[in-house]
Amino acid sequence: MLQIYSISQNRLDVLKIRFSFFFKTDFLAKTKFFFITFFFVSQTLCAQTAAVNVIVSDESGGVLAGASVRLRGTSIAGQTGSGGLFQINSIGKGDYVLLISYLGFVPAERELKINGAGNEELKITLREQSLGLPQVDITGSSAISYQSEYVSAGSRMDVSAHQLPVSVQVVSRQLLEDQQVTRLNEALRNVSGVTSRTDGFNLYDIFVARGFSLTNSRNYFRNGIRFPKFGLPPVGNMERVEFLKGPASVLYGAVEPGGVVNIVTKPALSVARYGAMIRVGSYGFYQAQTDFTGPVNKSGSLRYRLNAQYEDAGSFRDQVKSNALHIAPVLTYDISSKATITLEGEFYKNRQTFDPGVVAVGDRPADVSRSLFLSEPFAYGKYKDTNFGYTFQHRFNSNWQVRSSLRRHDLHENRLYTELKSLAKDNVTLGRRIADWDSDMKFTFVNAEVAGKIKTGFITQTLLAGAERSWYDNKRFVKGVDYTSTNMLTPVYKQRLDENLVMTASTDLTEDLRIAALYAQDQISFFDRIHLLAGFRMDWLNSDNFNNITSKPTVLKDRAFTPRVGLVVQPIEAISLYGSYSQSFVPESGSTFDGALFKPIESDQLEAGIKTQLFGNRLSASAALYRLSRNNMPTPDPDHTGFQIQIGQQQSKGIEIDIAGEPIRGLRTIASYAYTDARVSEINDTRYPVDTRLANVPYHTASFWATYTIQSAALKGFGFGGGYFYVDKRLGDLANTFALPGYKRFEASLFYQHKAYRIALNGKNLLNEKYYEGANSRFLIRPGTPRTINLALSVIL
Incomplete structure (x- = not known):
């Protein structure tokens, strides 16, 4: 990452005096000055970087040696040592994302914010992988059970669901696995107030929420993008299903008022x-x-x-x-x-x-x-x-x-x-x-x-x-x-x-x-x-x-x-x-x-x-x-x-x-x-x-x-x-x-x-x-x- 550093006017004045001195003294003095100046500048630059110790462990507290750690978008990558430690010796100010993976555990993504100099320690706990858990444990999302703290359907913003004045329910991948869900209607029966009705045929489902039917061409979204839900959408590639209840035209346009389904x-x-x-x-x-x-x-x-x-x-x-x-x-x-x-x-x-x-x-x-x-x-x-x-x-x-x-x-x-x-x-x-x-x-x-x-x-x-x-x-x-x-x-x-x-x-x-x-x-x-x-x-x-x-x-x-x-x-x-x-x-x-x-x-x-x-x-x-x-x-x-x-x-x-x-x-x-x-x-x-x-x-x-x-x-x-x-x-x-x-x-x-x-x-x-x-x-x-x-x-x- 390109770093741009600022030097105060007072420090520039000092440098001008020293450079003037450099051209008026003998070689030995110049050599001494060179090393002093080099030390001064290097300390100034190093003050803008930080060292980070990343410690990876499992849920029981045991350290994980050999876990892969990578800083997204950079050449910094490697594995944790015998103490579960991975060291980043020098990293400049900025916002990064750490990617951590270990065989048999849910991979994790963690934000890393470097605001200045100093040493930082980041402890990361990985959960053992089992079928049904989230495919990746992202910052702000829990790898545990049937709940999710962050949901994109409620606001399309990085805001906790507990800070939103709306009702949003989530059907997680773990729940889909535990119930052996094969149809979307089996997933949504876990959401309060949602029932399915027939269109008269067996070709697709129509859902009723808060008293009103959802329209196949309007009320369904995939990753926040409108999804014309005709047919019976397969659940094999679903990570989770979010249900935002009530009118949602502010974010999603022309929709029936019962709610919005986001896959x-x-x-x-x-x-x-x-x-x-x-x-x-x-x-x-x-x-x-x-x-x-x-x-x-x-x-x-x-x-x-x-x-x-x-x-x-x-x-x-x-x-x-x-x-x-x-x-x-x-x-x-x-x-x-x-x-x-x-x-x-x-x-x-x-x-x-x-x-x-x-x-x-x-x-x-x-x-x-x-x-x-x-x-x-x-x-x-x-x-x-x-x-x-x-x-x-x-x-x-x-x-x-x-x-x-x-x-x-x-x-x-x-x-x-x-x-x-x-x-x-x-x-x-x-x-x-x-x-x-x-x-x-x-x-x-x-x-x-x-x-x-x-x-x-x-x-x-x-x-x-x-x-x-x-x-x-x-x-x-x-x-x-x-x-x-x-x-x-x-x-x-x-x-x-x-x-x-x-x-x-x-x-x-x-x-x-x-x-x-x-x-x-x-x-x-x-x-x-x-x-x-x-x-x-x-x-x-x-x-x-x-x-x-x-x-x-x-x-x-x-x-x-x-x-x-x-x-x-x-x-x-x-x-x-x-x-x-x-x-x-x-x-x-x-x-x-x-x-x-x-x-x-x-x-x-x-x-x-x-x-x-x-x-x-x-x-x-x-x-x-x-x-x-x-x-x-x-x-x-x-x-x-x-x-x-x-x-x-x-x-x-x-x-x-x-x-x-x-x-x-x-x-x-x-x-x-x-x-x-x-x-x-x-x-x-x-x-x-x-x-x-x-x-x-x-x-x-x-x-x-x-x-x-x-x-x-x-x-x-x-x-x-x-x-x-x-x-x-x-x-x-x-x-x-x-x-x-x-x-x-x-x-x-x-x-x-x-x-x-x-x-x-x-x-x-x-x-x-x-x-x-x-x-x-x-x-x-x-x-x-x-x-x-x-x-x-x-x-x-």
């Missing part, structure tokens, strides 16, 4: 690691994963990661099967000690038998076998996503940095599917329609941000400002025709589609959406105990759609301003009391009878809560109380048939409690509870009067999961655990014509883990309870999975 993927590491996993389970389930990472060059400044996953499975549903392939390469390069660029790519495709679920009879789901299949074996859903992008980050110093990201998705979705349309008076004969859906989507997202800190006395400001641009194009074509009916008691299947069947186009649409945005946020901290967060965002939207059947264009130009403000007070460091107000918006196309364009659907939320840390910060707990309103909902115009007006409002209020951590060594636990009351609060439609409950929203949900790993020498590595998941009764549609019964699921796990491998046996829905995950209408209800057993073997070298 954090595994990074490329500077230490070589090779992992593989095989999982087999009930109903012909088979899954294989590989995970390779390590340095490309000797210094480790260029690193790679390659995740791959293949899955082939049957189903408890008759005739249903699926397969999927996922490949995700990552390449990271340290351009310098302060600048890094990461290139990422992904290829994902899956195909599965199309399954519309079951129907309602009277006020409840039909009393039929949960294996009953009401589609055809040739019906399918296919999905493919090819995407790539980069993330660039440059730190000017420990306080200021710039970031830039780009992501491009090319998606294709094709379905040949049957819809259940009607139920005859005999309550067993179902009218059906068959349709062919084809959609080509292209999504491009780019952003640039600057973030930094300013400290003045007892006030610290953490600032963020950014700009975004996104492009979304979709060409969708749908055709269909009425199809043969089926009998729920004795269905008869065909093996192929009748080639003479003529389908009529119902949709031929081209969509073109452009969004530009500017946003800014500032957290002002007083005495490190009071934290005021304020931010705003301005979005400009331009939507241009064309209906190729009617030759009718639809143009929408709109803009939206969304603010957020919140306050956190920490009477003591371990307790945070907070309150906040936030907004979000979603653009709405269409117009009134008078031709006035619809306003965006806007949401606003008031939230108050408490966060605390217990057992020496090893256990985190939080509770939130909120009221969330969704406004400008379109409702029928009472004076003009076929037109709508915007007077509808839906409101949700409730309380949420989350606990996660490792209160004692080896015991990991996570628990949640939520009470949610979501209703129609204002509307002009007599079909859905005020106080009508929103669909798929239970009053009560709860979850508990815990595992214990034996710590004694003889049985060290053996563990066991289990959990309980409860969902209350829900109404299946907005008209409240039928209900889904409440349910509870019990699960258990047995495992043995060593440094290099892990074997685990998990049982899910052990009591084999019959339940329903959710509904989209009376003719779209998804049955829940019965008892299943999964066995997984993981190896990491």
